[in-house]
Structures are given as structure tokens and as C-alpha cells.
Amino acid sequence: MSLLQKAVRRGRLDLALQAASTLLAISPDRFWRRAGIIAFEDIGVADLTTAGVVTVALEGKRVRHRLGGEWAVAAAITARMVAAPGTAPPMTCSACWKAGRVWPTTASGWSACRSRARG
Structure with a gap:
């Protein structure tokens, strides 16, 4: 829940x-x-x-x-x-969060972010 x-x-x-x-x-x-x-x-x-x-x-x-x-x-x-507006701040993936980076999780940003975390 x-x-x-x-x-x-x-x-x-x-x-x-x-x-x-x-x-x-x-x-x-x-x-x-x-x-x-x-x-x-x-x-x-x-x-x-x-x-x-x-x-x-x-x-x-x-x-x-x-x-x-x-x-x-x-x-x-x-x-x-x-x-809905106002329900969420810009998101980061968990790898970026731990590294202190903010990277948007839009479709293109998310895949780029995930590939960065792997490399």
C-alpha cells in the first residue's frame, strides 16, 4: 500500500x-x-x-x-x-542518487543514466 x-x-x-x-x-x-x-x-x-x-x-x-x-x-x-503536477520532484536513478548526481528519468535520460551507472 x-x-x-x-x-x-x-x-x-x-x-x-x-x-x-x-x-x-x-x-x-x-x-x-x-x-x-x-x-x-x-x-x-x-x-x-x-x-x-x-x-x-x-x-x-x-x-x-x-x-x-x-x-x-x-x-x-x-x-x-x-x-499530476506537484506530486513529484525530478527523479534520479538509485545509482545516481548514491553517487550524488541528479539525472532525469525521462525515457532518454533514464537509459542514458542507467548506461552511465554500468560504465
């Missing part, structure tokens, strides 16, 4: 989706409750649209079914929460 919230705060879509998938499989009610908490605690007025989308998803299974199903909605709102 806390991995989902930490991944959203850190802007780590890969980890957030893994955490969402695991939590949704183990305990769907806990996932939806946590998504609501993240939407209001971490995002809030910084992105009212995302908070509103999450609120709609919390309406229940029927609504989520009409929107594409549990996983489709969970993945979509997780991605929106990660991308």
Missing part, C-alpha cells in the same frame, strides 16, 4: 503500476481506498481534474465496469496521479 503512494509521490510510473496491480489483485477495496487518499492528500487542488477522475472511479464497480473494467481504470488513474 505504501509503495503505491511513495511511487506516485516520486513520479515512478513503473513502480506505481506494479504496486497498483498487486494491491488490486490482493485487496481491491484497499487499492480504491488508497487511490482516494492519494488523490486528496498528495494531489488535491494541484490537479482538480485528476482528483475528480479518481472520485468518479470510487463510485463503485458498476461505474468502473462501464469505464473499461477494474484494471483499465486503476491503471489510468494511477498514471494520472503519477503525472
Whole structure:
């Protein structure tokens, strides 16, 4: 549960989706409750649209079914929460963090960063 919230705060879509998938499989009610908490605690007025989308998803299974199903909605709102403004500072990979370097984890920056860490 806390991995989902930490991944959203850190802007780590890969980890957030893994955490969402695991939590949704183990305990769907806990996932939806946590998504609501993240939407209001971490995002809030910084992105009212995302908070509103999450609120709609919390309406229940029927609504989520009409929107594409549990996983489709969970993945979509997780991605929106990660991308919401103000939820995450620029990220670094763990190797750069340990070395004291800041390198953005954009698609191109991440691969460059990882190849630097190896070499």
C-alpha cells in the first residue's frame, strides 16, 4: 500500500503500476481506498481534474465496469496521479542518487543514466 503512494509521490510510473496491480489483485477495496487518499492528500487542488477522475472511479464497480473494467481504470488513474503536477520532484536513478548526481528519468535520460551507472 505504501509503495503505491511513495511511487506516485516520486513520479515512478513503473513502480506505481506494479504496486497498483498487486494491491488490486490482493485487496481491491484497499487499492480504491488508497487511490482516494492519494488523490486528496498528495494531489488535491494541484490537479482538480485528476482528483475528480479518481472520485468518479470510487463510485463503485458498476461505474468502473462501464469505464473499461477494474484494471483499465486503476491503471489510468494511477498514471494520472503519477503525472499530476506537484506530486513529484525530478527523479534520479538509485545509482545516481548514491553517487550524488541528479539525472532525469525521462525515457532518454533514464537509459542514458542507467548506461552511465554500468560504465
